[in-house]
Amino acid sequence: MSIGKEFSKGIIKDQPVLRLFLGLCPVLGVTSTATNGLGMGMASTFVLLCSSIVISLLKNVIPKSVRVPCFIVVIATFVTIVDMSMNAFLPELHASLGLFIPLIVVNCLILGRAEAFASRNPLATSVADGLGMGLGFALALTILGGFREILGFGEIFGVSFTPEAFEPMAVFASPPGAFIGLGLMVAGMVFISKKLKLD
16 A cells, blocks of 8 residues: 555544544533543554654564563653653643543554554554554544534634524533533545445
């Protein structure tokens, strides 16, 4: 598969959230706003991309018997970098995402791509896969967060644009709103997949 196809598959064909249903814990847990969704998505993209690079470069050095613990150490290293950097430079976002940042270590999307792809493919395709999957994940989180923020608060990225008569729907600002929003997005992805004949 070409590098372009490896990159684009994470956006639509193998969309990690809406088609593969990976990493749903942060998807449902942090997407109360578009800012939270984008922040978690970009943090996960950074970890996924960097760990894919390191694991692809070291795939012939890591013994098969200890590959998963080694992958977790690599991933945890980049999660620590993200956690400390966000705490230093984006303290409000760091506080808002809370425990979900360290939990990137056990995100099945990241460990799954390390095991199933980066450890078996050359560097260039691993970079394309990691970046595509990460951006697909970030896109889904941002759209869901934006959807919930508009309907639940009447604003997006903290900017209010709704008329004064607009009544925010409190359900979208609460945890059940994440399930409703995700369900609607999955239905939309099924429709798009059928139109594009992805299955």
